[in-house]
Amino acid sequence: MVDDTKVNKASDKGTGIRALKSEKIKGVDVMVNRAIERILAADTPTADNNNAQPNSKISTSGDKETVKSPPRKRATSNNGRVADDSQSKKTASKKNVTKNGAEPDAPQRKKKSHKTKKVVFVPNQDEDQVSSSQVFIANPLAVSQQKYRQVNNTKKPTSRDYKLRVIPLGGLGEVGKNMTVIQYGEEILVVDGGLAFPDDGMYGIDLVIPDYSYLVENRNHVRAFCLTHGHEDHIGALPYVLKDIQAPVYGSTLTLGLLKGKLNENKVKADLREVKAREEVEIGPFKVEFFRLTHSIPDSMGMAIHTPVGTIMVVSDFKMDMSPIDGEFMDFGRISALGEKGVLLLLSDSTNVEKEGFSSSERTVGYSLDRIFYSAKGRIIVTSFASHVHRVQQVLWSAERTERKVAVVGRGMQNMVTIAGSLGYLDIPQDILIDIERINSLPADKVVVITTGSQGEPLSGLTRMASGDHRQVQIMPGDTVVISANPIPGNERTVAKTVDNLFRLGATVIHERNEGIHVSGHASKEELKMLINMVKPRFFLPVHGEYRMLYKHAQLAQQLGMPEENTFVLENGEVLEVSRRRCRINGTVTSGRVLIDGLGVGDVGNTVLKERRQLSESGVIVLSMIYTKQKRPRILAGPEIYSQGFIFEKEYEHIIGEMKEKVVAICTPERLSDGSLHDLRNQVRSVLSRYVVERTGRRPVIMAVICEV
Ligand SMILES: [Zn+2]
Ligand SMILES: [Zn+2]
Structure with missing residues (x-):
């Protein structure tokens, strides 16, 4: 978060984050370098390292309101302990050992290794520490490093250049504002840039985005943003982040289509580069391979990020939908193949780790909608998340089958229908859409209204209809309202109030879980297990979830045989340092939240929030x-x-x-x-x-x- 006073002082320079002065950044860089060098100096894989302070802070900002990651409370993972080699070897399954005794490798390594037929590895040597020429011959990994060195030969590389770091700037300990930094040496790749919605105590705040000071401080090294899918919690912060950091953005057609709409609204220009599933792009020292996932929005992709150290697989937001609405299946083949080749670190979605079994297919919702549409005698009003393209698709199909016309209400929903429709991700039956003004001229049993408000948001379409102050839609007896979403924890009360009001106005409301009108877009326990089994990563980092979810997801991996010290439960801002044989938490960077209120980015801090709370209370x-x-x-x-x-x-x-x-x-x-x-x-x-x-x-x-x- 950005300190109020700092922003005030620097208000002529724009936003709080942008206000970080360059001199200060330079100073910070020196500080960071020194801190890292100190850590490197102490960083030898000996037993002594077990006593190393895992959370030695590498604070890259003096910002006093920035939320620093608290000290670690428990030890699920190795918590900074070096997973010693004997343990790591134990974890390498027999399958993972090739005939000549070498461990399987990341793709780059294999590519290189077939040239030098006889490959001699130095088993107990920490490759992070090596830079001698003999290793370039013996270790194909070093060849990749050499290649990287040639590309970036502007300065003499240090051992820091060969460190691979994974730094979550958001999305851990919360569901929302997902953003993860993958850093090799100094080169940075950012996966997603999402927002979160404010909670009850954040009076007047519109949106919350991750504190991306770390990216601002390293802006010259940010090579690209790679996006998984078009949900707000993955792309919503980019209109703000891209104002400060110019780097190309890679994503699927729909993801970039939705992002483009947001960028235009905010008058931000960016270099958007479309990628297709199974496409690979080279970004600095990284090769990023995208693969298809199934989720509640079409065109969702996971990615395998091949680095000189190994492959990091990001599978954020997915479910294994065996009958997806758009017929695009999850790429089990490619995921398994990557697993066979060897995945060093897996990042996987923890949202539904507490749900037993398998999640139901999105298609099952269609059957329930059909049942409701056929039996309803009056108008039907359906609400869901604006971004749930598949759900809107099914409403359109059910309306077509029952010969009803559809009016779309609410800006978010209209934007999505326009963008997804124009890009071909929404099959809109001909002449089915009508203007909201026309609904009263049609018989009640020929009308469907799709609107937002499934979470009881105060200004949304459904909430206003329920309280009787929507301009175009007045709820009347005979209407059927379908709330096709579960309330997000914390929203239950407002949703219940909306439902009460709708009943009061004489509508029939279908909202309960057992009505089959909603399925989650996130994988349940068995699917999560299946993914871990397919990928067989050496290290595991649960992401996208509150702390207990991450914890349980790590436990799940352990139940499948992963050693406890190879699974990591991180807080935002903690640095996970990954090498081929070990992985540990080493330091933290600035992380936290930036609050957005109207046009102000980061100019509302804790002090202002406290005053607002006081004003609202007394x-x-x-x-x-x-x-x-x-x-x-x-x-x-x-x-x-x-x-x-x-x-x-x-x-x-x-x-x-x-x-x-x-x-x-x-x-x-x-x-x-x-x-x-x-x-x-x-x-x-x-x-x-x-x-x-x-x-x-x-x-x-x-x-x-x-x-x-
Ligand atoms: Zn998400
Ligand atoms: Zn999502």
């Missing part, structure tokens, strides 16, 4: 007064007291009167002539706040507007 009291120190020190005007949200002034005039008396009592001629204006303001505020707490038990915000003439 209101505000404003005291105004003019006094003079000249000749006869005295109060010239006032004190006047105004309040809002505190008490009903007319009925509590005596309290207001007593407050004035308290102020007059402290404004003795001596005090007025001796003290400064600043002191007087503070004194008045503390006298008033003490009095108000004593009399009312409330703590309103107190403002003293005092002038001296």
